[in-house]
Amino acid sequence: MEKRWVLASKCNNDTVTTIAEQLNIDQSLAEILVNRNICDFDQARDFFRPQIDHLHDPFLMKDMDLAIDRIAKAIANEEKILIYGDYDVDGTTSVALAYSFFSQLTPNIEYYIPDRYLEGYGISTAGIDYAYQNGFSLIIALDCGIKSIDKIDYANTLNIDFIICDHHLPGEELPKAVAVLDPKRNDCEYPFKELAGCGIGFKLAQAYAQKHNLAQHTYLQYLDLVMVSIAADIVPVVGENRILAYYGLKKLNTSPCQGLKSLMEISGKTENYTITDVVFTLGPRINAAGRIDHAKHAVAMLLCDEEVNAAEQSELINLKNTERKTFDQDITREALALIDESEILINRKTTVVFNENWHKGVIGIVASRLTEKYYRPTIVLTKSNGLVAGSCRSVAGFDLYEALSGCADLLDQYGGHKFAAGLTMQQDNVNAFADKFEKIVAASITDELLIPMIKIDAEIELAQIDGKFFRILSQMGPFGPENMSPIFVTHNVYLTQRAMAVGANHLKINVKQQNSSIFEGIGYGLAEFENLLQLKVPFSVCYTIEENVWREKRRLQLNIKGIKVN
Structure with missing residues (x-):
């Protein structure tokens, strides 16, 4: 399929030069920073060295004080609290976080995930009836509820209070809950608007700990869950999300919760996770529980603190993911046939x-x-x-x-x-x-x-790529929406040996320029170029730069995104 190559607009040369000199980095990397609104030394320092202390005060969020007071009252009066959440990755991680945090403070707590097929998305009448029949007087809803006007009205008739923690866009009317936490409310002055649902749950825990003088560890221990939700829900990895993702990845790669650790083991990848790895390795498995069976199994796995139980739950979820893949492939094939015919x-x-x-x-x-x-x-x-x-x-x-x-x-x-x-x-x-x-x-x-677009961050020569260049580039992560791994374009490269199709539909090439080293490149889905690229005939290539580790040997390679024959 044809793709548009769009080169990022040129920015102020003086600013770029100043940043390059202050940070002692390549001019092209400085240009990328400036294009991402990192225009002075202090901003660059905060970008390259995210700090937990730079998280916003949770009480800047509208209704946070009301939410914390109501939860404190419920705990003091030994009321039953129901943690309610959506059935996707964001919802299940949200429920696992909130349930785990408040379980430290009260035994009178349960969680509830609606059945995707019987109850549908969001707050359900069945969920409210369950709360009423089992004596719950407070429901904390996560990653849903912002448009559940009639359902909250129904709960109010049963004397069940709601605290809504959502990140979706509200309608013209807000539900009549005790508290509605959503940075996208028109009247909410919270500085960062793009938290995931689990991020809102994290801010709720942070606020409670702050108000009641609890140690930071009581809520920071859940950063791996927050990061998984950020990755899977495809929210911008900038601002507060980038801080949460940065430390969440650190925790995932060093001391993940037992449930995630078991899921990593069963997936076959146990270290050096990136946001992309979470999106394609952990996210689909967690999602599969709710897609094929019931998302309560995902929450049960995330809550496991014993290795044996976590392994059993992760095995179950992995089997659901395998089943999901079969449905996915069959339905995709049928849908493509419908269109073609x-x-x-x-x-x-x-x-x-x-x-x-x-x-x-x-x-x-x-x-x-x-x-x-x-x-x-x-x-x-x-x-x-x-x-x-x-x-x-x-x-x-x-x-x-x-x-x-x-x-x-x-x-x-x-x-x-x-x-x-x-x-x-x-x-x-x-x-x-x-x-x-x-x-x-x-x-x-x-x-x-x-026409699909490839947004190119900078034009460079292959000779610019060395160990230092890649180290600085890596520190721009974690990468994700609005902070994607930079894509570079290089013109007039040529093959050092014939291109080769590999795997299902991929392309392997070795390229260089006159004054550069030879770089290996892999182009996923680009096997069509195997016979279009000829020795000694120059062409242009756009790519990200990554490190290939094979048998403990590390080398830089180009992940090819597009090719144009000159």
């Missing part, structure tokens, strides 16, 4: 596919795969509990949520953000929705947005 779907600027027999737990993954294949806003629909449920994915630069808002008259429910969302509708509305969604998207999306 339909002249209407092939020529549209959107993809909307429906099969009532598809497994609801994996349609989000399938939507992501279809978006990768056709690169256009995509919705995968299936039947669930008498309704049609859908998972939606967008392309960079297009606001999916706004497009769905234009179709609200055909939907029962929808929610999410500009890049990913979920929805439900009546089956009779499927065709009308697909047509209206296409019409809205086609009227507003540009042809350029339908």
Whole structure:
């Protein structure tokens, strides 16, 4: 598929030169820093050396004082507290964190995860009824609840108080809870708006510890859980999230909680985790519990403090992930066939596919795969509990949520953000929705947005890449949204031996420039270039730089993102 190469805009040369001199780093690395709004020595120091002490005061969050007072009252009066959370990675880590923290302070506490298929997303009537029937007077909801107006009203009629800890965009009205913690509230002045749901839970624990003079360890011990949620929920790895991710990765790589340690062992990777490793190794396994069975198994694993029990739970989750992969592959194959066989779907600027027999737990993954294949806003629909449920994915630069808002008259429910969302509708509305969604998207999306973009951070020569260059580059991590691993472009490189297709569809090359060393490169999914690259014929390549470790030998290699033959 054709891709657009977009070079980052040039920034102020004087600022770049000053940063390069002050930090004694390569000019190209200084330019990347300035393009990421790191423009002076103090900002660079904070960026390269994140500090826990730089976390914001949790009481800057609207309603935090109300939340802490209500929890303290519940603990003092020996009320039963129910920790309630969503069934994805962010929700299950949130529940594990909050349950573990408050279990240190009261035995009168349980947790509850809704069944994805029987109860659906968010606060459920069944969950509230469970709380009422079992004598819970306070529910702390994490990673959900910001739009559960009617459910909170129902809980209030049963004298059950709610504290909502959410990070999704609120509607025009807030639920009538005792406290609503959400930095995205219009009236919330909390300095950082992009915390994950588990991040909100962490701030709740931090605030309680701060108010009641508890040691920092009582909440910092959960930083590995917070980091996993940041990685899996694809939130920006900047500001406060970057501090939490930085220390969370340190904990994961040195002393992870027993549940994560067992999951790492069963996954086959036990050290040197990055955000990317968490996204592709741990995240899918934790998610699989809720997709294929019940997310309570993920929470049980994360709460294990005994090695044997943790191993049993992680084995169960790993088996669910294997089952998930089978569903994922089968449904993706069926969806691709639907599109290929339909002249209407092939020529549209959107993809909307429906099969009532598809497994609801994996349609989000399938939507992501279809978006990768056709690169256009995509919705995968299936039947669930008498309704049609859908998972939606967008392309960079297009606001999916706004497009769905234009179709609200055909939907029962929808929610999410500009890049990913979920929805439900009546089956009779499927065709009308697909047509209206296409019409809205086609009227507003540009042809350029339908071509995948490679955002290039800097143009460099291969000779610039050495040990020091890579050490400085590595310290820019942890990488993630809004702080991605820098992509470089180098022109007029040439092969030192013939390109070779390897694996399923990958490309292995050795390249150099006139005054550089030879660099090995691996291009995933780029085997099509095997016969297009010729010896002694120059070409351009864009790539990230990574360290390849094989049999204790370390060498730098290029992770190829794109190739253009001159």
